[in-house]
Amino acid sequence: MDELKSSREVMTVKDNSSGHLSQDTVKKVILQSQEAKKQAYCPYSKFRVGAALVTINNFVFTGCNVENACYNLGVCAERNAISKAVSEGHRRFKAIAIASDKSDQFISPCGGCRQFMREFGTDWDVYLTKVDGSYKKMTVDELLPTAFGPEDLSMKI
Ligand code: THU
Numbered sequence: 001m002d003e004l005k006s007s008r009e010v011m012t013v014k015d016n017s018s019g020h021l022s023q024d025t026v027k028k029v030i031l032q033s034q035e036a037k038k039q040a041y042c043p044y045s046k047f048r049v050g051a052a053l054v055t056i057n058n059f060v061f062t063g064c065n066v067e068n069a070c071y072n073l074g075v076c077a078e079r080n081a082i083s084k085a086v087s088e089g090h091r092r093f094k095a096i097a098i099a100s101d102k103s104d105q106f107i108s109p110c111g112g113c114r115q116f117m118r119e120f121g122t123d124w125d126v127y128l129t130k131v132d133g134s135y136k137k138m139t140v141d142e143l144l145p146t147a148f149g150p151e152d153l154s155m156k157i
Contacts (some may be wrong), residue, residue, distance in 0.1 A: 011060040020125060021054065021095050029054055030133050033099040036062035036077065043067060049077035049107065050099045053085055056092040061085040078113040082120070095125040103131045114144040122147070 011032070015025040029052045037050025042065050049065045063080030078098060085093070096117065100107035106128035109117070117126065122141040129135045141147075 033097040040064040051077040051081040053081040097127040
């Protein structure tokens with residue numbers, strides 16, 4: 001019989017605040033997004049991105065961008081982290097931190113990722129960071145105002 005191993009340790013953060021992250025947690029989650037960036041598979045763009053997503057229960061799911069020789073199949077870091085969380089049964093999120101190698105600009109999520117975030121609510125926080133760990137905080141709603149979402153299809157997520 002084959003021995004099956006789980007490659008993922010469940011990461012959590014200690015955070016008391018219900019909706020928003022404490023300052024200490026923000027720092028930790030940004031570090032986790034920077035750590036996730038190290039796994040980026042981006043031989044085509046050479047643009048590394050990492051994301052760290054915090055669920056409402058303080059679980060952390062990370063993701064990096066994963067590109068493909070068939071360019072349009074590449075997946076962004078944010079979508080990767082969200083898909084990992086959803087596939088493990090988590091659908092409610094407090095925040096996501098996004099890291100790149102840019103030192104002069106806060107990394108800005110693409111339109112597709114904004115829509116992907118919006119699927120799981122409009123009122124949660126997105127930390128757009130620079131390489132030094134400084135950040136700009138925006139809500140999903142600010143990033144994608146008047147967005148189409150599950151409610152428009154009378155869905156409850
Ligand atoms: N990318 C992300 O992973 N997240 C973003 O927020 C912006 C762009 C990736 C997609 C592609 O692999 C590379 O960065 C260049 O666009």
